[in-house]
Amino acid sequence: MTERSSHPAPTPQMKLTFLGAVDGVTGSRHLVDTGERQILLDCGLFQGFKQQRERNWLFPEALRGLDAVVLSHAHVDHSGWLPALVKHGFRGPIHASPATCDLAAVLLLDSAHLQEEDARRANRLGYSKHAKALPLYTKADARRAITQFVPLPPGRELKIGASRIHLTPVGHLLGACAVRLEHRGMRVLFSGDVGRSDDLLMPPPQPPESADVVLVESTYGNREHVLEDSAARLAAIVTDAAARGGSVVLPAFAVGRAQALLLVLQRLRAAGRIARELPIFLDSPMAIEATTLYRQHGKLLRVKPREVTTLMDGVRIVADAAASMRLTVARFPRVIISASGMATGGRVLHHLKALAPDERNSIVFAGFQVGGSRGARLVAGERETRIHGESVPVRAAVHHLRGFSAHADRPELLQWLRGLRGEAPQRTYVVHGEPEAADTLRQAIEHELGWRQVRVPQQGETVAL
Ligand SMILES: [Zn+2]
Known part of the structure; x- marks a missing residue:
């Protein structure tokens, strides 16, 4: 990873680094380096396969100079690495919608409790492969992370340096929003997780704002929900x-x-x-x-x-x-x-x-x-x-x-993207999906929406914006 700096280049170059949820549906983390500030979109925990979970123990060098975090929603695969980030010394603000702040507080404490419990049980029963199992983080780390939350109501604008952040509700979960970051005319839209049009609890997702670069989830990118009662x-x-x-x-x-x-x-x-x-x-x-x-x-x-x-x-x-x-x-x-x-x-x-x-x-x-x-x-x-x-x-x-399911299927994801205001984005990155789901959605975006430059990024990849 390149060193990120306290000495920005003469012409600040905006960059985007995919730190998670690119070859799976967990560990959602995307770092926007505006050249002036480092803003992390989501800070999720890796779950599921062991090779994914092991990433929770690594600290990406790219996060050394982080200024702020913005959460799309409270699910642990989008928020659950925050206590680890704080454990590594992060003291900046964590912005999210008010409902997300409330829910994330509950989820992070529970996640910490599970981490502690797993470590304790492994030590007691001696089935840890390590000499002594340690929790990834503790309840104290989670509590500290919670004190760094700063609510941002949807529709309101937040300024981080020269960047402007704006949230738009997307159904899915109480408080869940898409995040748009605008920096000197470059607009980056991150879908978070998009909900369904006929969810039991949540209203349908609101149409996305105009954007030059889109990051869209693809959990159900290769599926159509069966009409099941x-x-x-x-x-x-x-x-x-x-x-x-x-x-x-x-x-x-x-x-x-x-x-x-x-x-x-x-x-x-x-x-x-x-x-x-x-x-x-x-x-x-x-x-x-x-x-x-x-x-x-x-x-x-x-x-x-x-x-x-x-x-x-x-x-x-x-x-x-x-x-x-x-x-x-x-x-x-x-x-x-x-x-x-x-x-x-x-x-x-x-x-x-x-x-x-x-x-x-x-x-x-x-x-x-x-x-x-x-x-x-x-x-x-x-x-x-x-x-x-x-x-x-x-x-x-x-x-x-x-x-x-609280996730939009392929037709619903396409419907949401179709609602994007203004012209088609210059680039689209398909994230948060198993490889087949991500690639199927990529093709659908190209063929059905006619958008160009649609890609599934690689874990750890950095792209210039
Ligand atoms: Zn979610």
């Missing part, structure tokens, strides 16, 4: 499992997905499509906190405020870990919503360990599962999984509800 499928899964005397466990992202699942379950219950007496447990302190934030920022949602306030009605809250363990050993039919969403950590692992070996139970994954994650492997049909160093047979039925 997720509510009907969930009703059938829950009813069938209960009839067998089994339980349903829903590994769910605590922020966004858990609220969407609660909304659907409440609607199914109200309509009598699942038994009213079937207990529903929300076993995730973070999901409970996030639900409170969804209520507080209810104006940003498409759901009526009254329905948002009833999300938790009749839902049994599992607050502490001891109650969670008791729930694990109970044998009556129930629905358990617990994090994490791809079963990579958290309390849901105890439930999977207890429920997966019994064929009467059902495990339901909702939404995208990152390659290499336990969720992806189970959805692909793996019949044995290792949890906390133990082998667990999977005899329960495993379902995948794709309809719960």
Whole structure:
């Protein structure tokens, strides 16, 4: 990596470096060097395959002179490396929409907790390959990062040196926005994650602002969402499992997905499509906190405020870990919503360990599962999984509800890009996708939108703007 400097070249040359989410969907980090300031768009954690996760331990030299961070949204693959950045000495502002600041605070503390817990467990059980497993960062690092948040309401303009930053809501998740950075006439637009036109909770994405350079996500760049009635499928899964005397466990992202699942379950219950007496447990302190934030920022949602306030009605809250363990050993039919969403950590692992070996139970994954994650492997049909160093047979039925995706599919991504104001951008970089998804979207942008210079960048690549 080149040395980045406190001595800018005579004519400041704007550069863009892709530091993550270019050969996968995690670790979203794009560095804009305006020649005067270094601004990082997103600061995500790498997840999934081990070779991706190992990158979390590296500090890119390009970030040495960083001035500010701007977050598109709170998901950990876009925000979860912030405590590590702060641990490495970053003391600058972290700008994001007010709802993103609130959600990210919850997510970062949880992420730190998981890092600490994993290290502790590895040390206790001795399955770390290292002499002593250390957490990537601690809760203290996360708390410090949170103090550096500076809210930027969408529609308002922020100045960082000569650069102007502007956020536009894109659905997807409470507070999620596209980021536009304008510097001396050069306009860079970063999509963040684009939501769906018919999301359960979020309104459709707003059209993007005009731009010279576009960075667009491609999570579902090679897919079209099947028109599936997720509510009907969930009703059938829950009813069938209960009839067998089994339980349903829903590994769910605590922020966004858990609220969407609660909304659907409440609607199914109200309509009598699942038994009213079937207990529903929300076993995730973070999901409970996030639900409170969804209520507080209810104006940003498409759901009526009254329905948002009833999300938790009749839902049994599992607050502490001891109650969670008791729930694990109970044998009556129930629905358990617990994090994490791809079963990579958290309390849901105890439930999977207890429920997966019994064929009467059902495990339901909702939404995208990152390659290499336990969720992806189970959805692909793996019949044995290792949890906390133990082998667990999977005899329960495993379902995948794709309809719960919070990501635009290819037609929706193209529709969003089509809405870009003004002329077509000079250059487009397709990021945040598995290689096939990114390349398929690249071709679609060229062929269907007729845009030129569309590329999938390389990890670590720097381009001059
Ligand atoms: Zn996201």
